[in-house]
Amino acid sequence: MAASGKRDDEWMGQAPSRDTMVDAVPTGALEAPPSGERIGAIVAGRYRVERLLGSGAHAAVFGGVDQHTGDAVAVKVLHDRLAHDRDHVARLLHEAEIMREIAHPGVVRVMGAGQDEGGRWYIAIELLEGEDLATAIERGPLDAALVVEIGHQLLATLAAAHARGIIHRDVKPENVFLARDELGSLRVKLLDFGVAKSIEARASSPVHRTHDGVKIGTPHYMSPEQWAGMPLDARSDVWAAAAVLFTATVGVPPFDAEDLGTLMTRVTETDAPSLAALRPEIGPAFVDTIDRALATDPADRWVDARAMAAALHVGGARVDALDWDE
Template sequence: MDVIGRYRLRDKIGAGAFATVWRGYDDDLDVDVAVKVLADNWASRADVRERFLSEARLMRRISSDRVVRVFDLGRLPDGRPYFVMDYVGGGTLGDVLRGGTVEPVDALWWGADLARAVAALHYEGVVHRDVTPANLLLRENQGIESGGGTHRIVLADLGLAKRAAEASGLTQAVGTPAYMAPEQGRGDGGFDERADIYAIGAVTYALLTGRPPYSAGSIGDVLNRDPDQPPPSLRPLLHDAVGALDDVLARALAYNPVDRFERAELLAERLEAEAYRLEQEAPLRAQERTSITADEVSTTVATNSPVRRRRRLWLWFAVSLPLFFVAAGAGGWYLFGQ
């Protein structure tokens, strides 16, 4: 399959259980595009086809550049639907994590930017339900005020997204366990936008440490989490630079949703404040390290200088000689004076 509609396919950029995403090219508009095609093994399922099309319609309705936009929809000759989106070529946060951890300041900026993107989704009355590193694309930053780095976060894959009014009635636990809020894992319909806030906290924690805050490979692991167990402290990583981060992420990852931030914007503001703090403290910490190193070198040089060594030798003689005579006198008196 080299062509879909008017789009020339170049390479496969993603594949999941229900669909495959290709990088294509629109000759008419002279731009790269992303083309998402329903998997052929699901083509006969009317409910899956409708969910696929619902994702496209939902993405089209959301008027935010923080969410990948859909601008075309069609069907293949075999009847499978496809839709065409903006191509975001910076990779994903999943790619970043596979390369290891990032600098704490960058992790916090990305976490704040993610919170802003999710807030835009919530503003449209939509709950994402699957905020994971693999679904977060990186687009080159073009002066957007909410980020301090070279890339910004763009939300993709709204296949599980639902209107907030519908989310409370869902009874199937879906999502990625390591980033899933406990109430979402229960599958009883009792969740809202705060499930996404939990996921933002989990992604930010993973960016800082290289792993999610809680080990969860299945829904059962989510359900069996100790409600009183806070996420592991960041102090071993950040030491005295941790500031309020432990408290911020513990609140975002609270077991009970009522204990979390009420809105994603509030979490964004706290993460931005911590990012600013680390940026301002970085030069001071570097200066302190330089000063300590210089003092250590100066002390070492001074201590080992020939003058200091001679002074220590004379001091040793000055203290030891009287003690020698006192000891000698006491010994003589003991031996001969009795």
């Protein structure tokens, strides 16, 4: 599974693991794996555990093999002490359900999820090879053309989620994974749907994982309305995606501060800096697209991820004909 930074109740602000996992945990915050979980163990009668990728407060993530297919997998296993915690179990299963529902190439494939015969709650997904965007940015700002390619794929995935009434709520560089297919082409995967939510609450769902007014997300990539605890829609993810692409372009996020209070004030009350001043060699179309997406008022942003993607290009190489249904 791929690395995810701390959420509101986990590892916010910590540097994540750079291993090839999805929704894994920072290896810098390892704790003992769940009791009974050892290298060589079999989860759900088919997933053989071969190595520990990461572990944290709520779950451990293992690399292994699906013995039925021979595929490499990442298996996220809820810690034994939380096996009877209805909220944690619901969140784990909710994440698998969301990924299956979106069913887009930009979301990792779920092989299985549930409770195995040993009472362990788990999700098994494809194991990715590559690195997250945060790791790539650590080496310096990315070429604008590459940022556009990453942006188009990221926005296509968000558009697929939004079309199903789902907002991610935690788009950040650590959750954007840069993988390669068998031909060597870049394949961007959006990770960690653990705090994703339906835009319209499903009345049939008995489980409420978050409450109105509760701030969920990662500080530097939370939209102004997310900071304010207001209802969110697709435009909040558009803001976060723009903040991620801004960071990839210049190497730092659009807003920063020494404390969360000051950061919140800057995000909610001031305009984001324009890329025009930071990367003047980049064409105005690219700059204007990011600037608009980072508008404080959602009404001033691109209406959705599809609209932003159609406008996102650099130089004369505009990409309008995206394969949204691939």
